[in-house]
Amino acid sequence: MRPLARSVLPARPLLIQRAPNTARLQSTSSSSKDAATAALSPRWLSDLKTRVGKCINFGIDKEQVKEAGDILHYVNFNWKDLVAGSEGFLTGKHRWGLHRQQVAWGEMDSMGHVNNVTYNRWAESARVNWGMNFASMDTEHRDKWEALVTPKGIGMILRSIRTDYKFPIKYPDRVTVLHKLRSMPKADTDHFILDVVILSELHRRVAARCVEDIVIYDYKAGKKSSMEPFMVKMLVETFNLQEQAKTTYGNKALELIRRVQALEKSSWDRPDAKEDFGSAIP
Structure with a gap:
């Protein structure tokens, strides 16, 4: 009987998608600490904005209005740092994989949302x-x-x-x-393992x-x-930057949450709180 041929690694570099090896992915654990936002709801940032809105609608003074405005301004301009940076993803323009990629209408399927295969693409x-x-x-090693x-080396x-x-993306939208x-x-x-977020x-x-298992392969x-x-050097530096980002933006996220809690305590969530319904008198 002819023996079965041994399976070999695919010849196409970095692009081939195979069936997930779940055991391998689960057995490779992170060497870094959990993100400060790991225990929060996936909607924690949008919930934060809703909570600030509740304070504003209840009625707050000028100082509180400024605090609410500062919080919302920071969230609106730094939401990627708060959502992804707090997990260790590097959000600077030199680190983007895709940035604000426009979702095409034709990428949706008969169910009215982007087809699952598109996420992997x-x-x-x-x-x-x-x-x-x-x-x-790393311009010194650009060619490498x-x-x-x-498939050269x-x-x-x-x-x-x-x-x-996590939820279906629909047209129109953009993804990072x-x-x-x-x-x-x-x-x-x-x-090595790469973690991926599609925002x-x-x-x-x-x-x-996504979780991707990447193999270093010598084609020759x-x-x-x-x-x-040269790879080890750059990737170690990158990992260290990830850990710094996780700490920096994780702390910033927790700080924003504390500021919103303080705003709530000083507005609607206090024993003598009375909602400001406004006045019809000019």
Whole structure:
């Protein structure tokens, strides 16, 4: 009987999508601490704005109006930092995978929302851009970074992807897609996990999350390989920046929550609170 052929890694770099290897993805744990916002509702930011609105509608003085305005202004201009940055995703323009990508009407299916396959395509495009961003930051090794998405030498191959859908995206909308390293790479690292968030610009929250298992592959040798030193250096720096972002924006998120709680305590949520219904007298 002819023996079964051994399975080999795909030849297409960084782009192939295989059936998820759930056991592998679950067994790779993060080496970083949980985000400060991990225990909050996925809608915590929109809920925060609603709570500020309740204070305003109840009736607040000039000082409280200024505080409410400052909170809403910060949230409106920094919502990506608060939602994604607080989890360790880097939100600067040199780190974007996709930024405000317009959702096409034709990407919706018969159910009236974007087809599930499209989310993986967004993640795929963003992942390639995530890798290419290093070429612009590490100009000394630009050619090597660009070669990672070709089958010429050392490359990065997508071994598996898992996607969790949070809510359906519909046209019109725009999406921003960000990647982050789950753990700090080492000199002998031959694969790593990327966490992905797909953000709806319309709803200003996470529409989907992906987990990608990436393999370092030597096309010339035809087998897995460890990361090259230039990769380890940049990815370690990136991981450290992720941890800094998680702390910075996690603390900022908790600070905003405390400020809203204080605003509530000084307006409608106090024993002697009386709602201001206005007056018909000019």
